[in-house]
């Protein structure tokens with residue numbers, strides 16, 4: 287009997303959860319991700335300034351576990367508790383969690399998937415070196431590499447990134463996922479020589495700031511580094527989405543009580559951060575097309591929803 291081969295596009299938590307369950311069932315799984323490593327929005331940025339090593343969790347700030355299975359997974363991946371009510375973070379950075387979960391899986395990192403060719407039961411994944419692809423610009427005119435054939439494909443990408451891939455093979459899916467809404471988030475990565483007079487975390491009810499956290503106060507970080515994450519709220523981030531990154535740090539700092547001059551001030555634009563209007567189903571699976579979709583956006587704006595969705599898709603693909 288020939289082995290079942292499944293391609294998984296996206297190695298965020300949804301793709302990893304799907305891959306782990308399929309692999310445990312004996313399926314040969316190949317993951318593709320445009321990032322340099324697995325993780326997606328579970329991410330850690332590193333830097334250096336004034337002779338100090340710096341780092342920030344610039345995506346998900348902490349994870350919560352409502353279900354026992356996600357709690358067990360966090361334990362397996364080495365997550366540690368941070369603050370109350372029960373919040374968990376990767377150590378030494380959030381990216382350690384997906385790195386641990388990806389161990390033993392066949393991950394093609396740095397590959398931007400551009401299209402699916404072939405046909406149901408014999409899908410071919412076409413992909414380019416991610417460094418050649420500029421966000422918001424037309425794809426470069428380069429012959430893509432191809433992998434396959436795959437018996438089925440799981441697409442674990444945010445809806446806007448999944449849409450062009452499903453447009454030809456499953457046009458009906460495009461309309462379904464167009465209803466989903468995900469807020470953007472400008473995230474400022476700041477570091478100081480001395481601690482600003484700010485609380486360890488802050489979630490204002492109104493105004494430009496959505497969330498503030500002393501990242502270097504999380505377990506396993508260098509507490510003396512004074513690395514802080516400042517997120518713009520969804521409305522503010524939406525209103526400033528196309529602004530120059532250089533202006534974002536000063537604008538959000540100005541909305542906080544005065545701080546010492548930063549030794550580092552950068553900003554990351556997340557076009558897709560927290561889900562505002564989920565699909566309302568754990569995943570989408572089209573058995574005739576042998577295509578499925580998963581991601582946090584199916585269920586809710588938190589990492590556990592990505593895990594649940596990825597597992598739901600694996601179960602659907604296995605016919606459970």
Ligand SMILES: Cc1cc2nc3c(=O)[nH]c(=O)nc-3n(C[C@H](O)[C@H](O)[C@H](O)COP(=O)(O)OP(=O)(O)OC[C@H]3O[C@@H](n4cnc5c(N)ncnc54)[C@H](O)[C@@H]3O)c2cc1C
Pocket residue numbers: 295296297298299300301318319320321324325326327328344345346347348349350397398399400442443444447471473517556558559560580581582583587588589590592
């Ligand atoms: C700023 C921010 C703060 C957050 N805070 C929290 C929090 O505190 N707690 C919480 O629980 N959740 C939080 N979240 C949400 C959480 O990070 C997500 O719910 C979860 O990580 C989503 O996982 P996913 O696998 O569905 O998607 P993603 O993590 O987005 O994974 C999708 C993957 O697809 C890849 N990809 C996209 N297009 C392509 C392509 N064409 N080819 C190849 N690869 C591609 C991407 O590189 C990415 O790795 C936050 C998110 C952000 C951005």
